[in-house]
Every structure is written in C-alpha cells, then in structure tokens.
Amino acid sequence: MTFEVTILGSSSATPIFNRNPTSQLLNCNEKFYLIDCAEGTQQQLIKFGLKASKIDYVFISHLHGDHYFGLIGLLSSLHLNGRIKPLHIFCPQALQEILELQFKHSDTHLKYELIYTFTDATKSEVIFENNDVTVETIVLNHRIPCTGFKFTEKKRLRKLLIDKLEQDQVPVELYPLLKRGVDLDLPNGDVIKNLDYTTDSAEPKSYAYCSDTLMDEVYFETIKGCDTLYHEATFLHEMLERAKETHHTTALQAAEVANIVGAKHLLIGHFSSRYKTLVELLDEAKSVFTNTDLAIEGITFKI
Amino acid sequence: MTFEVTILGSSSATPIFNRNPTSQLLNCNEKFYLIDCAEGTQQQLIKFGLKASKIDYVFISHLHGDHYFGLIGLLSSLHLNGRIKPLHIFCPQALQEILELQFKHSDTHLKYELIYTFTDATKSEVIFENNDVTVETIVLNHRIPCTGFKFTEKKRLRKLLIDKLEQDQVPVELYPLLKRGVDLDLPNGDVIKNLDYTTDSAEPKSYAYCSDTLMDEVYFETIKGCDTLYHEATFLHEMLERAKETHHTTALQAAEVANIVGAKHLLIGHFSSRYKTLVELLDEAKSVFTNTDLAIEGITFKI
Numbered sequence: 001m002t003f004e005v006t007i008l009g010s011s012s013a014t015p016i017f018n019r020n021p022t023s024q025l026l027n028c029n030e031k032f033y034l035i036d037c038a039e040g041t042q043q044q045l046i047k048f049g050l051k052a053s054k055i056d057y058v059f060i061s062h063l064h065g066d067h068y069f070g071l072i073g074l075l076s077s078l079h080l081n082g083r084i085k086p087l088h089i090f091c092p093q094a095l096q097e098i099l100e101l102q103f104k105h106s107d108t109h110l111k112y113e114l115i116y117t118f119t120d121a122t123k124s125e126v127i128f129e130n131n132d133v134t135v136e137t138i139v140l141n142h143r144i145p146c147t148g149f150k151f152t153e154k155k156r157l158r159k160l161l162i163d164k165l166e167q168d169q170v171p172v173e174l175y176p177l178l179k180r181g182v183d184l185d186l187p188n189g190d191v192i193k194n195l196d197y198t199t200d201s202a203e204p205k206s207y208a209y210c211s212d213t214l215m216d217e218v219y220f221e222t223i224k225g226c227d228t229l230y231h232e233a234t235f236l237h238e239m240l241e242r243a244k245e246t247h248h249t250t251a252l253q254a255a256e257v258a259n260i261v262g263a264k265h266l267l268i269g270h271f272s273s274r275y276k277t278l279v280e281l282l283d284e285a286k287s288v289f290t291n292t293d294l295a296i297e298g299i300t301f302k303i
Numbered sequence: 304m305t306f307e308v309t310i311l312g313s314s315s316a317t318p319i320f321n322r323n324p325t326s327q328l329l330n331c332n333e334k335f336y337l338i339d340c341a342e343g344t345q346q347q348l349i350k351f352g353l354k355a356s357k358i359d360y361v362f363i364s365h366l367h368g369d370h371y372f373g374l375i376g377l378l379s380s381l382h383l384n385g386r387i388k389p390l391h392i393f394c395p396q397a398l399q400e401i402l403e404l405q406f407k408h409s410d411t412h413l414k415y416e417l418i419y420t421f422t423d424a425t426k427s428e429v430i431f432e433n434n435d436v437t438v439e440t441i442v443l444n445h446r447i448p449c450t451g452f453k454f455t456e457k458k459r460l461r462k463l464l465i466d467k468l469e470q471d472q473v474p475v476e477l478y479p480l481l482k483r484g485v486d487l488d489l490p491n492g493d494v495i496k497n498l499d500y501t502t503d504s505a506e507p508k509s510y511a512y513c514s515d516t517l518m519d520e521v522y523f524e525t526i527k528g529c530d531t532l533y534h535e536a537t538f539l540h541e542m543l544e545r546a547k548e549t550h551h552t553t554a555l556q557a558a559e560v561a562n563i564v565g566a567k568h569l570l571i572g573h574f575s576s577r578y579k580t581l582v583e584l585l586d587e588a589k590s591v592f593t594n595t596d597l598a599i600e601g602i603t604f605k606i
Binding site: 013014015016017020039040042043046047063064065066069070072073076077080081092094095097098101102105106107108143144 | 316317318319320323342343345346349350366367368369372373375376379380383384395397398400401404405408409410411446447
C-alpha cells in the first residue's frame with residue numbers, strides 16, 4: 001500500500017525565495033490527506049503535478065496564517081473547477097467562521113459540502129478512521145491552541161503465496177477468505193491450512209506530524225515508536241532562547257524527541273527565514289539522530 | 304518621474320501553471336501602490352525582486368478571492384518583518400472584518416497601523432491624493448460591488464533651461480521660484496521672465512485599472528483619454544454569452560472600450576484558465592485596437 005508524504009512548504013512564518021510556508025500532502029493507499037495549507041499551497045500542488053481534486057481530507061493544526069491562509073483559495077478553486085464530492089476539514093472551530101465570512105462576502109455558494117470536525121487541543125483523540133488509516137490528534141504546546149496529527153495505517157490482509165496456491169490448484173474463489181486468515185474445511189474433506197498459503201502482511205506504519213511546538217513531554221507518549229516523525233525545527237540550538245519565547249523547537253531538540261520516542265526516521269521543517277541554507281540545521285539534528293532528512297519542497301518520503 | 308506598473312498576476316479565478324491571479328504594483332515617483340492582491344502576491348513580489356516593505360497603499364477592487372486572498376498573508380509578513388509605518392488600504396468595508404477576524408484568532412497584534420478608506424461602488428470619487436498622484440474610483444458592473452481605480456499624475460513643476468540660466472548667471476536660489484512659473488522683478492531692476500528660462504513639464508499621465516466588469520458605458524466617462532488602460536479580457540469573443548453570465552468582458556470588447564474612451568495604450572489581463580496560450584486573445588484585441596499588450600507576470604509597462 002502506498003503510504004508517503006510530499007512536502008509542499010518548509011518555511012516558517014513567511015515565504016522566502018524557494019521556500020513556501022507549511023503544507024504537506026499525505027498519500028495513503030491513493031487517498032489524499034492535506035496537512036496544513038499555507039498561502040500558495042494550491043500553486044505548489046500545480047507546480048509538483050499533484051491534483052487538488054483528489055484531496056478528500058484536510059487537517060489544519062492551528063490558526064497561525066503560515067498554516068492555513070491558503071485554504072480559502074484552495075476551497076474556492078475546487079468549487080470553480082466543478083467539485084461536487086464533500087470535503088472533510090479537521091481544524092480549530094474558529095476556522096469555519098473565517099471561511100464562511102469570506103464565502104458570504106464573495107457571494108460564493110459552494111457546490112460541494114464542507115464537513116467539519118473540530119479539534120480539541122487539550123487532549124489526544126482519534127478524529128478519523130477509514131479502512132486505510134486512523135488519525136489521532138497530538139497535543140502540542142504552542143502560543144495558540146495547536147494539534148499535531150498521527151496517521152497510523154490499518155493492518156492489511158494476509159499476503160497470498162500465489163505460486164503454492166496455483167501448484168495445489170486451490171480455487172481462486174477461496175483467496176478472499178485466505179487473505180482474512182481463515183482455515184478452510186472443504187466439503188470433499190480437504191483441509192486448507194491458512195498458514196500454508198499465506199504470510200502475514202507488513203506491520204502498519206505510522207506518520208506523526210508535529211506542527212509548531214515547544215519541545216514538551218506532553219506529546220511523547222502519543223508519537224512513541226512512530227515510523228516517520230515530522231517535527232518542526234525552526235531554529236539552530238544557538239537560538240534556544242528565541243525558540244522558547246516563540247514556542248518553537250530547535251533542530252537539536254527535534255532530534256532529541258526522535259530519540260526519546262524511538263522514531264525510525266525524522267523529517268525536520270518549518271525553518272526560520274534567517275537560514276538561507278539549511279545544511280547546518282540538518283547537521284545539528286544528525287549529530288543526535290542520524291536518520292534525519294530536510295522536509296523540503298517537492299520531495300516525497302515513503303513512510 | 305517614474306510612472307509604471309508591474310504585473311504580478313494575469314489569471315482569472317484560479318491560479319494555473321505560470322499564471323497567478325490578479326495583482327499589480329504601481330510605482331509612481333518611487334512610491335508604491337499595490338492594486339489587488341490575490342493569493343501568492345507576496346511570493347510574486349519576492350520572485351520579481353520587488354520589496355513588499357516599500358508598499359504604502361493597497362487598493363482592493365472587490366471581494367472575489369482572486370483579487371484579495373493574498374492580502375492577509377502580505378499584511379502578516381510585513382508585521383513579522385518588523386514594519387512600523389502605517390499602511391493605507393482602500394477597499395470594500397467588509398474586508399476590515401475579514402482581516403480582523405483572522406488577526407484575532409491568530410492572536411496577532413500588528414505593530415503598524417492599518418488605515419482603511421472604504422470604497423463606494425455606486426459612484427466615482429477621489430479617494431486619495433498626494434503630491435504625486437490623484438486616485439479616483441471607477442464604477443464597474445460586476446456580480447458583487449466592484450470598483451476600478453484611476454491614477455492620475457499631478458502636473459509637475461516647470462523644467463529649467465539650465466544652460467541659459469547659467470549663461471545669464473541667474474542665481475541658483477531663484478530656481479525653485481522659476482520652477483513654479485513665477486516672473487521675477489529683482490531689486491536691481493532686472494526682470495527675469497519665466498518663459499525665457501523654463502519650459503512646461505510633460506502633461507500628467509493617467510492609468511486606469513478596470514478590474515472585473517461587464518463592458519458598460521457607466522465607466523467610459525471616468526476613464527476617457529487615459530494614457531494606459533488596463534482592462535480585464537477574461538474570454539475570447541466567441542464566449543460572449545459566458546462573459547455576460549459571469550459579468551466579464553471579452554478581448555474584443557476590451558479593445559472596443561479602449562477605442563471608445565480614446566486610450567493610448569491597452570493592457571489586457573484576467574485570462575480564463577481555459578486559455579493555455581494567450582496569442583488569440585491578443586490578436587483579437589489588436590484587430591480592434593492595435594496598441595494592445597498582454598498584462599502578464601513580471602512585465603513592467605511605462606505609463
């Protein structure tokens with residue numbers, strides 16, 4: 001199953017040349033989940049050849065503009081381009097008022113439904129679930145209410161050993177039952193043992209998205225053991241005081257979090273515009289957690 | 304005096320690859336006036352090496368998102384980048400509520416003042432004046448209240464004939480009075496006739512920005528004789544019915560307007576995303592008004 005994230009923005013606060021503020025597109029089994037939506041996100045989708053029309057779920061971490069100012073434009077474009085299927089938005093409650101006020105004054109009546117689920121930044125909870133994935137909020141510590149999101153794949157069906165099934169002429173009609181782990185007693189007395197014809201599917205993977213936050217143990221338990229951790233790393237550690245003042249994290253701290261929670265892979269992003277190149281941020285994080293990458297525009301990471 | 308406009312967006316409704324929705328930056332005597340501000344305008348300014356910090360005046364024609372969704376992000380970035388000088392916004396009244404709601408929920412307290420002047424879409428009136436320019440609204444005919452803006456240079460001081468002044472040893476201290484057209488009777492009995500030492504300055508130029516509108520004689524008088532006319536030209540004339548339905552103009556009509564009002568130069572823009580290339584729109588307009596150009600991203604036109 002596809003489970004990968006494409007970075008649409010890596011800048012904190014303001015765009016700079018070649019860096020857009022935060023947005024990411026998660027592809028889980030060819031369903032598309034947009035995580036945050038800064039100004040210019042729809043242009044980034046176009047630039048990287050990604051179809052906004054395929055997005056069915058939008059997750060907004062908090063109401064600082066560098067995480068949501070692009071949403072109103074994206075929603076408007078979907079409307080103008082003929083969308084009729086509903087779109088689910090998971091966000092702080094006030095976002096609905098912000099969007100509706102703008103639709104009102106532009107006399108826009110969307111041809112599709114917006115289905116809101118409001119996040120509660122005070123507790124971690126499951127806010128969405130389908131056949132592919134469960135989404136849980138992550139309690140973060142920022143200047144205004146802010147949640148991260150953890151996406152955990154559902155356990156897949158067992159894998160069929162096709163060569164052996166064909167060799168023993170097991171009827172194809174039985175494959176779906178075997179995928180579900182069933183042992184079969186056939187009317188002719190044959191017994192088909194599931195373990196002879198299937199293997200376990202891969203362990204479900206998880207992606208934890210930690211938007212803007214102070215490094216704070218409040219969220220460690222929720223993201224424990226995640227496969228890929230995205231963590232903001234706005235500053236170098238020499239700017240720790242500034243990071244604390246603004247409720248942000250340093251690259252060193254992001255790597256420490258990855259170590260503490262036992263993540264397998266760390267992505268860092270949300271870089272301050274003061275950094276024209278990012279290699280120092282990467283090196284700092286890698287000094288503590290080797291398997292770190294820069295979450296920069298246009299790159300897709302498999303989870 | 305510099306009087307020129309740089310195009311930041313040429314697309315209608317939605318961005319497409321290489322075309323951003325509407326925004327323009329007017330430079331009048333090295334003061335900067337932003338006209339409309341679609342999503343991505345701040346990124347376009349960065350791309351073309353233009354400094355957002357130099358903008359002191361913003362004019363928003365109407366509250367369709369493709370003309371203002373970028374303003375909240377631009378204002379936020381100015382704040383984050385340390386702006387303290389006031390910014391003047393000329394716009395429909397509801398825009399203040401839209402902006403303030405978003406500042407409230409992001410807990411943003413701007414370090415500079417926003418000074419609003421609300422436009423009245425029912426009449427043409429002067430809404431701004433300084434030593435360089437007068438700005439007048441243009442009554443347009445769109446689906447929601449919408450105004451264009453006409454920028455008219457102030458008449459400049461007379462030009463000094465320096466060679467002649469130096470030859471006749473006219474004291475430099477008298478130059479400012481001569482620039483103002485004064486004849487001088489000196490205490491020693493000498494008479495300095497202004498016409499001997501100055502020539503008239505160039506005639507003031509004007510730039511008329513006609514945002515989204517049906518072709519409608521209601522605005523012809525206001526823009527009569529303008530030097531450069533920007534007029535939207537969303538469709539080819541074969542789409543006239545669609546243009547009427549959506550209260551837009553065809554390229555042919557934009558050129559007819561230029562002829563009727565006696566403009567010297569026509570810029571067309573606000574192109575529908577259905578047009579992947581623009582040459583047909585340009586050819587259609589030129590068939591009626593030869594001196595037409597495409598108002599496309601990154602190009603600066605002298606007025």
